[in-house]
Amino acid sequence: GNSVTQMEGPVTLSEEAFLTINCTYTATGYPSLFWYVQYPGEGLQLLLKATKADDKGSNKGFEATYRKETTSFHLEKGSVQVSDSAVYFCALSGAEGAGSYQLTFGKGTKLSVIP
């Protein structure tokens, strides 16, 4: 079945540091890949997505590239801010059948950015 593995946290960075959160996946066919963010006390928000190999998703300074050869979708940001402190989830949905509407999530990575 489908699965997502992302680096364990917590991750603590100083403001303006470079961020990488690793994410790898297992899926048949060509899944769509997502990063969701969960701020304290709020619901999950879609941060960015990529639907085919070599696509780059980007939003709010965050980027992730769909790498089929390494089955990865690592999240990066060049300069983090205190307001980026949140839990980040990597997720996929499959190409067909039940997997096409179900999201499979990683366990989440908590990011804390200190001034």
Add this chain to the structure above:
Amino acid sequence: GAGVSQSPRYKVAKRGQDVALRCDPISGHVSLFWYQQALGQGPEFLTYFQNEAQLDKSGLPSDRFFAERPEGSVSTLKIQRTQQEDSAVYLCASSLGAEKVGYTFGSGTRLTVV
């Protein structure tokens, strides 16, 4: 409404009690999903509705869990005879169609079974 609304935000139940969790999706959204998020874990799929039809309930962990969406709008997730392992955040999401992108999640209901 502007977003997906869930109520209550917090629920404490004694073991063995029945609970009902409500989800108001975005108006006009055809698809509705329930996910369960245990502490320190990612959300896990429970069930999927398209309008009033429950098309997939494969993620419901036991027959104590029941979901309905009788008029194709508001949905209720019911848990009978709650157990401690049911403690989790229950997330509802809706989308305009059955497409895999475009989910909007609610803030969730945190259920604690004591």
